[in-house]
Amino acid sequence: MTIELLFGRAGLSLTLPETARAHVIEKPAFPPCTAxxxxxxxxxxxxxxxxxxxxxxxxxxxxxxxxxxxxxxxxxxxxxxxxxxxxxxxxxxxxxxxxxxxxxxxxxxxxxxxxxxxxxxxxxxxxxxxxxxxxxxxxxxxxxxxxxxxxxxxxxxxxxxxxxxxxxxxxxxxxxxxxxxxxxxxxxxxxxxxxxxxxxxxxxxxxxxxxxxxxxxxxxxxxxxxxxxxxxxxxxxxxxxxxxxxxxxxxxxxxxxxxxxxxxxxxxxxEIPVGRKFKTVVTSAAGYPLDQTYYQTVKGMVTPLDILAEGGTLIIASSCAEGIGSDHFRAAQERLVALGPEAFLAGLEAKSFADVDEWQTEMQLKPMRVGQIQLYAPALSDDDFAVTGVERISDLPTAIADSIARHGDTDIAVIPEGPYVVPQATPRMPSVATQ
Incomplete structure (x- = not known):
C-alpha cells in the first residue's frame, strides 16, 4: 500500500511494510463550490x-x-x-x-x-x-x-x-x-x-x-x-x-x-472521530510552506496526540529544508537537550514572559510525555538534529516495521495532511465559542 504524504513542495510517496494494517485518517470530501x-x-x-x-x-x-x-x-x-x-x-x-x-x-x-x-x-x-x-x-x-x-x-x-x-x-x-x-x-x-x-x-x-x-x-x-x-x-x-x-x-x-x-x-x-488509540502513528508536518523548519514541524507532533497510545511511537516526516528555525528556537532546544524535559518546564513556569520562540519547545514536551518521537527529515543537518531531542530515522518503511514489531501491533494510523487533520480517539462535545 502506498500513501502520499504532504512533504515539502513535491510530496512523499510512502510504501508501507506488508505487516502494516493502515488506518488512513483524512478529511471527508468538501462539497462542490463555485469558482x-x-x-x-x-x-x-x-x-x-x-x-x-x-x-x-x-x-x-x-x-x-x-x-x-x-x-x-x-x-x-x-x-x-x-x-x-x-x-x-x-x-x-x-x-x-x-x-x-x-x-x-x-x-x-x-x-x-x-x-x-x-x-x-x-x-x-x-x-x-x-x-x-x-x-x-x-x-x-x-x-x-x-x-x-x-x-x-x-x-x-x-x-x-x-x-x-x-x-x-x-x-x-x-x-x-x-x-x-x-x-x-x-x-x-x-x-x-x-x-x-x-x-x-x-x-x-x-x-x-x-x-x-x-x-x-x-x-x-x-x-x-x-x-x-x-x-x-x-x-x-x-x-x-x-x-x-x-x-x-x-x-x-x-x-x-x-x-x-x-x-x-x-x-x-x-475533527475526525477515530474511536481508538494506536501504538504507531505516522504523520506529516503538512508540506510546504509549513514544514520548512523543525520549529514548525512540532505542530505535527502535537495534533495527533489524542490517538497516540501511552508509550507508543509517533513517526513524523518533514522537509525541514530551511533547518532548525531561528537562533532563539535553537537556544531553547539546546536547553531542552541539556536540562531534560522536567527541568526545562520548571524554568518556564517561573517566567511571566516566555523567551522568544521557546514556546514551541514547550509544545514539544507534550508528545514527549506520551511516547517516543521519530523524525524523518533527510535535509536536516547533523548539527541541527542534535538539538531536536527526538530520534532520527533514515527510512520510513523500516521505522514503521520496527515500531510494529516493537509494540506487537500491526494496526497503524497514517495522517497524510499532518496538523491540518485532528484525529480524536473519542468524539468530543461540541465547542461553544465565547464572544
Whole structure:
C-alpha cells in the first residue's frame, strides 16, 4: 500500500511494510463550490455581522490589510487585488492602503519570498507591502492590558491608526488557539513581543483548554477577543482550502462573526472521530510552506496526540529544508537537550514572559510525555538534529516495521495532511465559542 504524504513542495510517496494494517485518517470530501473569484465576490457582498465591503470603505481615508506570513498557504493571490480594487472604487487612494505581513515573532518575508507570498505582481507594484517587526517598540501603540489576565495590548500602529482595519487568513486547526485565522492574525500576528511572549508563557501553554479545535474556555482565544475589541471596528476575510490548496470556503465581515462562520464550516472536515488509540502513528508536518523548519514541524507532533497510545511511537516526516528555525528556537532546544524535559518546564513556569520562540519547545514536551518521537527529515543537518531531542530515522518503511514489531501491533494510523487533520480517539462535545 502506498500513501502520499504532504512533504515539502513535491510530496512523499510512502510504501508501507506488508505487516502494516493502515488506518488512513483524512478529511471527508468538501462539497462542490463555485469558482474562487465568485466565492470572494459573494463574500464581500454578503458579510457576517457587518455592512458589505464597499459600504465599509465608503468615506474612509486609509486602510490596512493584514496577511499571514509565508508559513501559511493563504490564497492571497485570489483576494488581495479584488479587495484593494473595491477599496479604491470607494475612494481610498492606493497610496493610503498598506498590506501588512503578520509575522508575529517570525522573520520578515522579503524579495522573491514576499512576491511568492502576495502572489500578485499588481499588488506589490501598487500598494505598500510591509513586514511587522514585533521587537521594534516604536512601531506599536500601547492600548493597556486585558481585564481578566493582564495581557499587555501593544499592537502595530499601522493597523491601529488605519480608518479601515481588515485581517485576512486561513482557518485551520491550531494546537493552542483552537483555530487559526480571524483574531489570531491581529494577536499575535501584529502584536508587540511582550504581548506575544505573554501568550506563550507557561500559564497559557500548559492550560488544558488551550488546545486544537477548542474555543470554549480557551484562554488564548479569550484574550485574543479582548485585544481585537480594544481596536474598535475590525473586519476579516477568512478562507478555507483543501489538501490541493483549492479555495473551498470564505467568509467576510466583523472579525469575530466571520471567523466563527469559517470555524463552523471547517470543523466537520478537520475533527475526525477515530474511536481508538494506536501504538504507531505516522504523520506529516503538512508540506510546504509549513514544514520548512523543525520549529514548525512540532505542530505535527502535537495534533495527533489524542490517538497516540501511552508509550507508543509517533513517526513524523518533514522537509525541514530551511533547518532548525531561528537562533532563539535553537537556544531553547539546546536547553531542552541539556536540562531534560522536567527541568526545562520548571524554568518556564517561573517566567511571566516566555523567551522568544521557546514556546514551541514547550509544545514539544507534550508528545514527549506520551511516547517516543521519530523524525524523518533527510535535509536536516547533523548539527541541527542534535538539538531536536527526538530520534532520527533514515527510512520510513523500516521505522514503521520496527515500531510494529516493537509494540506487537500491526494496526497503524497514517495522517497524510499532518496538523491540518485532528484525529480524536473519542468524539468530543461540541465547542461553544465565547464572544
Amino acid at each position: 474562487p473569484n465568485e466565492q470572494i465576490a459573494q463574500a464581500f457582498v454578503t458579510p457576517h455581522g457587518s455592512a458589505p465591503l464597499a459600504e465599509l470603505a465608503r468615506g474612509k481615508r486609509s486602510a490596512c490589510i493584514l496577511i499571514c506570513d509565508i508559513t501559511r498557504p493563504v490564497p492571497n493571490h485570489l483576494f488581495l487585488r479584488p479587495m484593494i480594487e473595491t477599496l479604491t472604487n470607494e475612494g481610498i487612494p492606493l497610496d493610503q492602503i498598506t498590506v501588512l505581513i503578520a509575522t508575529g515573532l517570525h522573520r520578515p518575508n522579503e524579495g522573491d519570498e514576499l512576491a511568492e507570498l502576495v502572489g500578485d505582481p499588481w499588488v506589490v507594484e501598487n500598494v505598500r507591502v510591509e513586514n511587522h517587526f514585533a521587537l521594534e517598540d516604536a512601531d506599536h501603540i500601547d492600548l493597556g492590558v486585558t481585564p481578566k489576565r493582564g495581557v499587555p495590548i501593544k499592537i502595530d500602529r499601522r493597523i491601529v491608526e488605519a480608518d479601515l482595519k481588515i485581517a485576512t487568513g486561513l482557518v485551520e486547526p491550531h494546537f493552542m488557539a483552537g483555530f487559526s485565522g480571524g483574531r489570531k492574525v491581529v494577536a499575535p500576528g501584529v502584536a508587540h513581543h511582550e504581548t506575544i511572549r505573554t501568550f506563550h508563557s507557561a500559564r497559557f501553554m500548559e492550560h488544558p483548554l488551550a488546545r486544537e479545535c477548542n474555543l470554549d474556555g480557551n484562554p488564548l482565544h479569550e484574550e485574543q477577543l479582548e485585544i481585537v475589541r480594544r481596536l474598535g471596528d475590525v473586519y476579516a476575510l477568512n478562507t478555507v482550502i483543501d489538501d490541493k490548496r483549492n479555495l473551498v470556503y470564505c467568509s467576510f465581515g466583523e472579525i469575530v462573526e466571520s471567523h466563527l462562520a469559517a470555524v463552523d464550516f471547517v470543523r466537520g472536515y478537520t
